[in-house]
Each structure stands twice: as C-alpha cells, then as structure tokens.
Amino acid sequence: MRILVAMSGGVDSSVVAARLVDEGHEVIGATLQLYDSRESTKKGACCAGRDIHDARRVADRLGIPHYVIDAERRFHDSVIGTFADAYAAGETPVPCVACNQGVKFTDLLGMARDLGVDAMATGHYVRRVDGPDGVEMHRPVDAGRDQSWFLFATTRDQLDFLRFPLGDMPDKAAVRAEAERFGLAVAAKPDSQDLCFVTDGSYAGLVEKLRPDVMGGGEIVDQSGHVVGQHEGVTRYTVGQSRRLGNAAMRDGARQMVVGIEPASRRVVIGPRAQAVAHTLMLRDMNWLVPPPGPQGMRCAVQIRAREAARPATVWQAAGNGARVELDDGAVPAPGQACVMYDGTRVLGGGFIRRAEAVQAGSEGKAAS
Amino acid sequence: MNTRRDSLTYLDANASEPLRAQALTAMVSAAGVVGNPSSVHRAGRAARAVLETAREDLATLFGVAAENCVLTSGGTEANVLAITGQAQGRRVLVGATEHDAVRGAVRAQVVPVRPDGVLEHGALERMLAADGGTPALVCVMLANNETGVINPVREIAALCHAHGALVHVDAVQAAGRIPFSIGELGADSIAISGHKFGGPKGAGALLLAGSRFHALTPLLAGGGQEQGRRGGTPALPAIAGMAAAARMAVSDMAQQAGRLATWRDRIEAAAVAAGAQVCGESAPRLANTTSLLLPGRRAQTQLIALDMAGYCVSAGSACSSGKVTRSHVLDAMGFGDDAGCAIRVSLPWSVTQGQVDGFIAAYTAMAARLPALQAGAA
Numbered sequence: 053m054r055i056l057v058a059m060s061g062g063v064d065s066s067v068v069a070a071r072l073v074d075e076g077h078e079v080i081g082a083t084l085q086l087y088d089s090r091e092s093t094k095k096g097a098c099c100a101g102r103d104i105h106d107a108r109r110v111a112d113r114l115g116i117p118h119y120v121i122d123a124e125r126r127f128h129d130s131v132i133g134t135f136a137d138a139y140a141a142g143e144t145p146v147p148c149v150a151c152n153q154g155v156k157f158t159d160l161l162g163m164a165r166d167l168g169v170d171a172m173a174t175g176h177y178v179r180r181v182d183g184p185d186g187v188e189m190h191r192p193v194d195a196g197r198d199q200s201w202f203l204f205a206t207t208r209d210q211l212d213f214l215r216f217p218l219g220d221m222p223d224k225a226a227v228r229a230e231a232e233r234f235g236l237a238v239a240a241k242p243d244s245q246d247l248c249f250v251t252d253g254s255y256a257g258l259v260e261k262l263r264p265d266v267m268g269g270g271e272i273v274d275q276s277g278h279v280v281g282q283h284e285g286v287t288r289y290t291v292g293q294s295r296r297l298g299n300a301a302m303r304d305g306a307r308q309m310v311v312g313i314e315p316a317s318r319r320v321v322i323g324p325r326a327q328a329v330a331h332t333l334m335l336r337d338m339n340w341l342v343p344p345p346g347p348q349g350m351r352c353a354v355q356i357r358a359r360e361a362a363r364p365a366t367v368w369q370a371a372g373n374g375a376r377v378e379l380d381d382g383a384v385p386a387p388g389q390a391c392v393m394y395d396g397t398r399v400l401g402g403g404f405i406r407r408a409e410a411v412q413a414g415s416e417g418k419a420a421s
Numbered sequence: 422m423n424t425r426r427d428s429l430t431y432l433d434a435n436a437s438e439p440l441r442a443q444a445l446t447a448m449v450s451a452a453g454v455v456g457n458p459s460s461v462h463r464a465g466r467a468a469r470a471v472l473e474t475a476r477e478d479l480a481t482l483f484g485v486a487a488e489n490c491v492l493t494s495g496g497t498e499a500n501v502l503a504i505t506g507q508a509q510g511r512r513v514l515v516g517a518t519e520h521d522a523v524r525g526a527v528r529a530q531v532v533p534v535r536p537d538g539v540l541e542h543g544a545l546e547r548m549l550a551a552d553g554g555t556p557a558l559v560c561v562m563l564a565n566n567e568t569g570v571i572n573p574v575r576e577i578a579a580l581c582h583a584h585g586a587l588v589h590v591d592a593v594q595a596a597g598r599i600p601f602s603i604g605e606l607g608a609d610s611i612a613i614s615g616h617k618f619g620g621p622k623g624a625g626a627l628l629l630a631g632s633r634f635h636a637l638t639p640l641l642a643g644g645g646q647e648q649g650r651r652g653g654t655p656a657l658p659a660i661a662g663m664a665a666a667a668r669m670a671v672s673d674m675a676q677q678a679g680r681l682a683t684w685r686d687r688i689e690a691a692a693v694a695a696g697a698q699v700c701g702e703s704a705p706r707l708a709n710t711t712s713l714l715l716p717g718r719r720a721q722t723q724l725i726a727l728d729m730a731g732y733c734v735s736a737g738s739a740c741s742s743g744k745v746t747r748s749h750v751l752d753a754m755g756f757g758d759d760a761g762c763a764i765r766v767s768l769p770w771s772v773t774q775g776q777v778d779g780f781i782a783a784y785t786a787m788a789a790r791l792p793a794l795q796a797g798a799a
Contacts, residue, residue, distance in 0.1 A: 080729070085744045117729070119721075119725050120744040122744040122745055122746060163721075163722055166791055167725060167729065168726075168790070
C-alpha cells in the first residue's frame with residue numbers, strides 16, 4: 053500500500069513510519085506546521101520547529117519522502133480561535149478534538165486522498181477494527197495511553213481511510229524499544245505535554261490575548277448571587293474546580309466548587325458539590341460511529357473527561373444533531389468537554405457537553421492528544 | 422501518479438542550477454591550492470593568482486573594473502552588502518516582487534508592480550519625488566525568481582539617476598541567462614550568485630560601478646580582505662568554480678535561450694490546455710522560467726504530486742521549515758487567493774527534450790486528477 057504518515061517528530065509517529073516501511077509499504081511522511089515555532093521552543097510540546105526537524109531526520113533515516121504542510125492559518129482559525137471563543141462563552145474546550153477533526157482528519161487526510169494514496173496512518177493510541185458491519189474504533193491495548201476520547205469526532209468515512217498501528221502496542225516502553233530497534237534518534241524523546249500551542253504555560257493568557265473582552269477580574273458569587281470573593285479572570289476557571297477560590301473555598305463547613313461561569317458579567321458561581329451534580333447531559337455536534345439510538349434509547353458507558361472511567365448511562369437522540377444522556381449516577385460535567393459513548397472497548401459516538409440551565413460541574417479537562 | 426524513485430527530473434534551476442563540468446574541474450584544481458591568498462609567501466601568491474584570475478574573469482564578463490568585483494558568500498550577502506553599504510542617509514525603495522534577501526535587508530518603502538509583474542514606472546517616479554526629494558537607494562531585480570519577468574532596468578536607472586538616487590540591481594536570476602553589463606544597465610551595483618548559473622553553492626559577487634575604486638562599508642570587517650569591503654578568507658574553490666561557470670554560461674547563452682524558450686513555450690501551451698494560466702505572460706521573461714497557476718489547486722499539493730511522480734519544481738519561496746508559503750510575488754501582481762495556487766518550473770541548462778515531454782505528461786495528468794478546492798479554501 054501507499055500510505056501517508058502524519059509525522060509529528062515524536063517517537064510514536066516515527067515508529068509508525070518505520071514499521072510501515074519495514075512491512076514493505078510505500079510510505080510518505082507529512083508534518084503539519086501549525087504555528088510559527090520561531091517564537092518559542094517549548095520543550096515537550098508537539099509540532100514546534102525542533103519537531104519538524106526531527107520528523108525530517110527520521111524520514112531521511114527511513115529513506116522516505118517528507119513534506120512540511122503549512123496549516124498555520126487554518127489551525128489558528130479552527131483550533132486556537134474556537135478554543136478562545138469557547139472560554140469566552142464560559143466553556144472548557146478540548147482543542148485536540150478540534151485539531152484531529154479539522155486540520156488532521158479533514159485537511160491532511162483530504163490532501164492524502166487528492167494525492168491518490170491508499171491510507172493515512174497516525175501515531176494515535178486507538179484501534180481500528182474491521183467489524184461485521186464495517187470499520188470500528190476501539191480503545192487501545194495500552195489503557196494508560198488511550199486517545200479514543202480525543203478521536204470521537206472521527207467520521208466513519210475518515211476511519212475507513214485511517215490506520216493506527218500503535219493501537220496494539222502493550223505499552224510505551226515497547227514503542228520506545230521499537231524506535232531503538234529501527235535506530236531512530238527520537239527513541240528517548242520526551243512525550244508531548246499539555247496543549248502544543250500554549251508556549252508559555254498559560255492558556256489563560258493566550259485566551260485573554262485573543263479575546264480581550266474576557267480579560268480582567270470579577271466577582272465570585274454563590275448561587276443566590278451574594279458576592280463571596282474576587283477572581284482574576286473567568287478563563288482561569290472550569291466548572292467543577294475547587295482551586296483558586298480563596299476564602300470562599302469552604303462555606304458552612306462544605307467544600308465549594310465552581311458550578312457555573314458567566315462570562316458576560318465576569319462572574320464565577322460556586323456551590324457545594326452536592327448541588328453541582330447532574331444526572332442529565334445535553335450534547336451537541338454528535339458524531340455516530342454506530343446507527344443512532346431509537347426511541348427506547350441506548351444503554352452504554354459514557355466518559356465525560358479525558359482521564360476518567362466511563363460510567364453507565366442511557367443515550368437518546370436529540371434535535372439538531374444533539375443527544376440527551378441520562379447518567380445512572382450523577383456526575384459533574386463541564387460544558388465544552390466531550391462526552392464519548394462506549395460499548396466495552398468500542399467507541400459508539402460522542403458529542404460536546406452543552407451549557408444547561410441545570411447547574412453542572414466537572415473538573416479541568418485539558419490533556420494533550 | 423506513480424512514485425518513481427529511480428527517475429528524477431530536476432526542473433528547479435532558479436533554486437540552484439546543476440553544476441557545470443567546467444566549474445567542477447576548476448573547483449577541484451583550486452581545492453588543491455594550499456595557500457591563503459593573503460599570505461606573502463610563494464604558496465600565498467599561488468592562491469592569490471587563482472583568486473584574481475577568477476575576479477578578472479567575472480569583472481570582464483559583467484563589465485566592471487576588477488577592483489570593483491567584491492567576492493561574497495552568495496547572492497544574499499551581495500544584496501545585503503549593497504544595501505546596507507550604500508543606504509546611509511538615503512531612503513530605500515524596493516520593488517514589491519523583490520527577493521526576501523532584498524526586502525528584508527532594511528526598512529524600505531515598497532514600489533508596486535503592474536499585473537504583469539513589471540515595476541510601476543509612474544509609482545516609482547512619484548515616490549522618488551516625494552519626501553522632499555531626499556536621495557534614495559532603489560533596489561530593483563533584473564529578472565524575477567518566480568515568474569522570470571524582466572524589468573526595464575535601464576529606463577528605471579535613468580529615472581532614478583535623474584532624481585539623484587542610486588540603483589542596486591539584484592541580477593541573481595539574470596546572470597548567465599540574459600546578456601547585460603553594468604554599463605548597459607546603468608546600475609550602481611549588481612548582485613550575482615554562482616550557483617544560479619552552474620557554479621557551486623557558497624560564492625557570489627557584488628559588482629560595483631565606476632572605473633575607480635568604489636568604497637563600501639563592510640558587513641564583516643575581519644582582516645580587511647576584498648580591500649576592506651568583505652573580511653574573511655575567500656572560499657577559493659567556490660569562487661574559481663563560479664568564474665568557470667560564468668564563462669561557460671555566458672558563452673552558451675544565446676544558444677541556450679533559444680532552446681529553453683521553445684520548450685518553455687511547449688510546457689505553457691500544454692499547461693494552458695490543462696486549465697492553467699501563465700503568470701506574467703505578457704511581460705518580457707527569462708527563457709527558462711514559467712509560473713503556472715491552476716486556480717483552486719493548492720501549490721503545496723501540486724508540488725507533492727509532481728515530486729511523487731519524479732519531477733522537482735517549486736512554489737512561493739521555500740522557508741527554512743520547508744513548508745510552501747504563499748507567493749508574495751503573485752500577491753503583488755494581484756492574484757489574490759490564487760497566489761497560493763501556482764508552481765514555478767525553471768528549466769536548467771542540462772534539461773533534455775525527453776524530460777520536458779515527461780513533465781508535460783505528468784503535469785497534464787496531475788491537473789486532471791487534483792480536484793479543485795472550494796472557493797476561498799486555498
């Protein structure tokens with residue numbers, strides 16, 4: 053097969069390229085330039101200038117062609133811009149989902165198709181399984197590196213064209229051993245951490261730069277509107293968080309958490325956890341990898357944060373490509389985060405958690421993918 | 422679109438011409454010369470003789486005094502030296518389609534170009550007269566690297582001199598491809614680069630007008646080499662190779678131009694039939710260069726598709742990361758979003774008819790295969 057490999061310059065996608073070459077495929081490497089890396093050289097973040105250099109050197113070593121694809125404008129508009137907009141709307145976004153969905157699996161994948169290659173492979177930890185009713189997405193063998201939650205928005209058509217050779221790897225040590233075996237200089241390179249485009253460690257600073265309208269402090273209030281403290285900016289808060297509440301962290305002997313964010317009035321609403329728990333979630337922008345549920349609903353397990361176990365629930369379709377999720381036991385979901393449905397290891401679909409009238413809560417959900 | 426790793430057709434001469442055999446011979450010979458041209462002993466004199474012979478050859482070919490041929494590391498250094506060395510107290514005006522080496526040298530006012538890529542004479546005249554007529558340094562390229570469009574430098578220089586301005590000409594793409602001398606152009610300085618006419622990478626020259634010694638503030642003072650205008654031990658093998666390549670290119674020029682123009686025209690006819698438009702078509706152009714714009718098809722994808730088929734071409738200017746950037750040249754010519762949809766084909770001196778035929782077939786197949794993007798998605 054002729055396969056285009058999305059190479060980040062990290063050890064995972066480098067091993068993918070090496071394995072496919074080793075298996076006798078005709079491999080073409082491509083690295084997305086997502087932002088101008090000359091402004092910083094953040095250690096451990098994906099896609100910086102150093103990473104492009106590393107990807108190119110791996111391709112040289114493997115004797116495969118390699119191209120750097122300019123996706124700066126598109127990444128800025130479709131990932132960083134919407135990331136900032138979501139915070140400005142009081143949500144906690146998952147930019148890795150937007151990046152996978154748009155820049156990687158729409159633009160790069162589209163280019164791969166235009167070039168007439170047979171498939172596109174990435175270093176994501178997820179399994180693609182050819183099932184009786186077509187292609188399926190599953191959690192990887194290495195549960196510790198599961199990226200299926202970040203990939204729920206992959207369409208069946210995209211999934212059909214994609215390959216994830218690392219889904220079967222037992223653990224990261226095995227991947228590094230493969231890199232050693234292939235003589236790749238990136239074998240010992242650190243994993244990427246956090247959001248690749250946040251270069252100075254402060255996503256809040258980036259959001260405020262892009263959306264100055266949300267910059268500045270405001271009031272921390274309880275659910276009846278009484279002012280109980282001050283904060284330095286709504287972008288520093290996620291529904292469900294208990295940090296940064298100062299003297300308001302404990303009230304009447306109960307630990308308080310953020311239960312709502314009102315960006316227009318720059319207010320952070322707090323309350324006790326007991327009042328923050330929700331049983332019903334409304335989702336938007338659903339992607340189904342199985343036929344959507346009928347009127348009787350669908351029993352499944354849902355995962356509402358990047359690093360958290362799935363919990364039993366029933367899911368129904370809702371208007372406007374939405375879904376309604378009834379959790380068996382209450383949870384504290386954060387608006388803007390993903391809610392992904394599973395049957396065992398299989399991904400059934402997912403959507404983004406909407407802001408609801410009912411008070412919802414969750415905890416910070418940013419992690420790299 | 423088959424990947425043919427075994428066959429490679431190089432059609433990116435404006436990035437770098439293939440090395441000429443005469444240049445390689447001269448380089449090998451010069452590499453065996455042990456001395457430093459600045460040394461007083463016999464070995465030093467032998468090295469100096471190689472250096473000065475190369476300098477005299479270049480000076481003769483481009484019509485300057487040998488002492489006014491300053492040898493540099495390449496085109497960028499020659500351009501930057503010309504600008505920073507002559508800009509003191511002057512406004513700097515640069516054409517909108519100039520190379521990054523010139524555009525980025527100093528803060529400058531940008532002179533617009535016409536839709537065909539030629540510098541706007543009227544705009545230049547207004548800009549020269551503006552600002553109380555403060556003396557200017559005007560930078561204009563003889564031939565554009567992306568489109569091959571040739572500027573009427575002689576007329577531009579006359580206009581500039583009438584306003585007391587100096588004229589620096591980036592002739593990196595023109596040298597060895599069209600005939601000129603510094604006197605014919607009326608330029609005050611000219612930058613050339615050895616590897617753009619079949620010499621090795623790493624040598625260039627700044628040619629300065631005048632029959633008397635032309636002083637210049639150096640970028641690198643160093644040990645005062647090049648009569649105080651460019652410090653550092655000269656790269657003797659590269660310089661000897663450059664001079665040999667220049668002799669060959671100039672003697673071969675007329676014959677090459679006829680041959681390459683015929684093939685370029687065939688490529689353009691086939692490309693137009695496949696839906697392309699030729700950027701700068703109506704202007705005088707280099708015989709070896711064509712800029713082919715396929716509306717709605719990203720240059721990046723075209724480039725990769727052709728590379729996969731074994732054809733090396735380029736688009737925009739290659740940034741250090743290797744990504745394809747949108748062309749500022751085509752932007753300046755008013756192509757809008759389509760500025761990201763053109764590739765440059767530049768035929769090297771060594772190209773064969775079979776390679777040209779092969780490219781035409783590969784380009785036609787690519788144009789038919791690549792789907793056009795939605796408007797605005799480029």
